[in-house]
Amino acid sequence: xxxxxxxxxxxxxxxxxxxxxxxxxxxxxxxxxxxxxxxxxxxxxxxxxxxxxxxxxxxxxxxxxxxxxxxxxxxxxxxxxxxxxxxxxxxxxxxxxxxxxxxxxxxxxxxxxxxxxxxxxxxxxxxxxxxxxxxxxxxxxxxxxxxxxxxxxxxxxxxxxxxxxxxxxxxxxxxxxxxxxxxxxxxxxxxxxxxxxxxxxxxxxxxxxxxxxxxxxxxxxxxxxxxxxxxxxxxxxxxxxxxxxxxxxxxxxxxxxxxxxxxxxxxxxxxxxxxxxxxxxxxxxxxxxxxxxx
Numbered sequence: 191x192x193x194x195x196x197x198x199x200x201x202x203x204x205x206x207x208x209x210x211x212x213x214x215x216x217x218x219x220x221x222x223x224x225x226x227x228x229x230x231x232x233x234x235x236x237x238x239x240x241x242x243x244x245x246x247x248x249x250x251x252x253x254x255x256x257x258x259x260x261x262x263x264x265x266x267x268x269x270x271x272x273x274x275x276x277x278x279x280x281x282x283x284x285x286x287x288x289x290x291x292x293x294x295x296x297x298x299x300x301x302x303x304x305x306x307x308x309x310x311x312x313x314x315x316x317x318x319x320x321x322x323x324x325x326x327x328x329x330x331x332x333x334x335x336x337x338x339x340x341x342x343x344x345x346x347x348x349x350x351x352x353x354x355x356x357x358x359x360x361x362x363x364x365x366x367x368x369x370x371x372x373x374x375x376x377x378x379x380x381x382x383x384x385x386x387x388x389x390x391x392x393x394x395x396x397x398x399x400x401x402x403x404x405x406x407x408x409x410x411x412x413x414x415x416x417x418x419x420x421x422x423x424x425x426x427x428x429x430x431x432x433x434x435x436x437x438x439x440x441x442x443x444x445x446x447x448x449x450x451x452x453x454x455x456x457x458x459x460x461x462x463x464x465x466x467x468x469x470x471x472x473x474x475x476x477x478x479x480x481x482x483x484x
Contacts, residue, residue, distance in 0.1 A: 192244075192321040193369065194227075194255060197284040199312050202227075204358035207277030209339050212237070214271065217264035226278040228256040229365075231325070231335060235272030238265040246322055248274075253331075253365065254322050257287060275335040279358065283314075287321065317362065318369045331364045380405075381419035384412050388428045392435065393455045396428060432456065433469050440478045447474050 218237055237248040241262040248254045256262045325331045334357055341354045383405045398409035416424050432454040439450045451462035466474045
């Protein structure tokens with residue numbers, strides 16, 4: 191399956207859309223690099239479309255997203271009345287079209303320390319949209335597209351454009367559901383279960399054995415799965431998460447350094463300071479002073 195992966199934020203934003211019935215013998219217009227995504231959801235009939243070297247028969251109950259950087263064209267005329275909704279949207283963020291999804295290790299920064307200069311910067315994530323698919327909930331998707339079409343009549347009224355964007359985010363979520371609803375691989379399921387446990391119990395003393403007993407996986411298998419999916423061992427994941435929690439306490443409280451260390455699961459404040467400095471390039475005290483008003 192061809193997937194469009196959007197980096198968020200910023201959110202994709204709706205531009206314009208509508209509803210159209212194309213009579214037999216007519217074709218969808220051919221266009222090249224129009225600069226916006228073109229979402230098409232066919233409710234009746236069939237649109238015969240091509241994009242670059244691929245061809246699609248978009249039949250009733252199916253959707254297609256045409257890329258903003260590609261040439262798309264009609265491969266043949268409609269053979270019957272073809273009813274469809276369309277919507278143009280853009281993203282100011284990065285996006286890529288892939289055949290194989292990027293692994294969670296490449297997408298996730300949940301285990302990585304955040305540089306001090308980026309402490310309050312937006313943290314991005316990826317939203318995956320199938321380029322050509324049968325939506326999981328076509329009825330609900332159609333109702334949202336109808337809302338968008340009706341709102342377009344009044345988008346000159348204050349507040350309507352804001353509501354349009356909210357409805358469009360629901361459209362994006364419905365489209366992505368067919369991809370995100372798929373069951374994770376056994377390795378990903380194990381890694382995510384281990385990560386959840388580590389996040390919930392980071393204040394406690396955790397060993398490889400206790401982690402394995404808690405989530406019912408062998409410690410060696412857990413380590414292999416976390417290395418594959420998150421790019422680090424369970425211990426490194428735990429250590430990095432503890433450092434992230436410590437950074438929040440250093441910023442948001444007046445607790446002493448030794449108390450902060452204790453709050454995030456370190457038994458010795460000296461070891462905490464060593465780990466913190468290794469990951470952040472500065473001591474806990476220097477980190478706090480960096481954000482302290484003069």
